[in-house]
Amino acid sequence: MTTQPVGIHDLSFATTHYALDHAVLAERLGVDVDKYYLGIGQEKMSVAAADEDIVTIAAAAARPILARHGTDDIRTVLLATESGVDQSKAAGLYLHSLIGLPNTARVVEIKQACYGGTAGLQFAAGLIARDPSQRVLVIATDIAKYELDSPGEPTQGAAAVAMLVSANPAILQLDPQSGLYSADIMDFWRPNYSTAAMVDGKTSVNAYQKAAQEAWTDYRRKGGRELTEFAAFCYHQPFTKMAYKAHRHLLESQGHTADAAEIDAAIKDTTLYNRTVGNSYTASLYLGLMSLLDHAGDLTDRALAFISYGSGSVAEFFSGTVQPGYAEHLRTDANRQAISTRETLDYKRYRELHEAHSPTDGMYHPTLEETSRPYRLSALSGHKRIYESR
């Protein structure tokens, strides 16, 4: 049996209506802003308006993909999130009415912290290996929320990345090898009764680095590439400095002492969007890939490394090759516009939005019309979420 190449055929990103500047947060919390700009590598964070959630940004990310490729042969939709809106119904099902998904596709939600998007991508690759005529829409969508005034607060953010996964992909062909590492650890979690994540910050940073190193070891055991073969390393970025830390740790674990310039060359282009969007959990790694493709020089036929980490925890090290002609398929202008058109959020409204809770009485509650984006949550009624498109 000959196997066809499988990978990412198209990629699209969306973020929220609002952005909070870290200078505002630093001033309010009495923190030197360089702790954010330099220490964690974040300048702004995307913040959801009252009428936005993971469904509205997922729809906005996926719509351009359907507009370009249609829905034919999409037999599976995998939506990964750790900030889901329902304990039972898959968030992707709302996209049927919002963006017109085919009724002949299975729609499933995936959860394993920030790793869920990678699970979606790998499951999609498996389905396509079985039937290369099928395509899978994978959507990673998250709104990262920590307690106000906590160390995690400056690492909030929000984004959705939609990927069309297919045989003979136009952008990135996945290598067959991948390295895995899973362990039961309480570094970051969110009980059902909490809207904000709980985290043991320092433990989570160490757990991430250890898991990345173990996943790399497994990748090599499975016949993966040498470290020197990669043009760039796309890491999960809870904050952009984490990618630098993890890369240095990985190199040092292999007996290689890298200077700052070498690490910068491997990482910097992957961090430019995340630096202003913040943590987008499942989407973060793939936003890093989009940032790299939009900012690096020609990457044709170059190998890229991907390091996915989801607290709790699962890590995967995998790789792929950038395809000839990939640049024609990028959405660089739209990506930059999604970021530049965010409205600057003032601190008072930020706190109000953060402290707001969904009503639970089942009555009709229209939401405040705030977002300028194409989809909005218009109301909660009878315990149902009602969405509208513009």
Ligand code: CAA
């Ligand atoms: N100028 C420049 N740098 C400064 C500075 C200043 N004025 N003040 C502080 N810094 C530096 C510190 O030296 C430190 O740098 P190093 O990490 O290189 O030592 C950095 O800024 C951060 O300072 P602190 O360690 O004091 O920061 P903190 O304790 O307040 O918070 C954090 C850091 C624990 C990571 C916190 O942001 C947090 O809890 N974040 C959420 C958890 C997280 O993101 N974990 C990452 C791994 S888990 C994961 O990846 C899954 C996920 O998505 C959550």
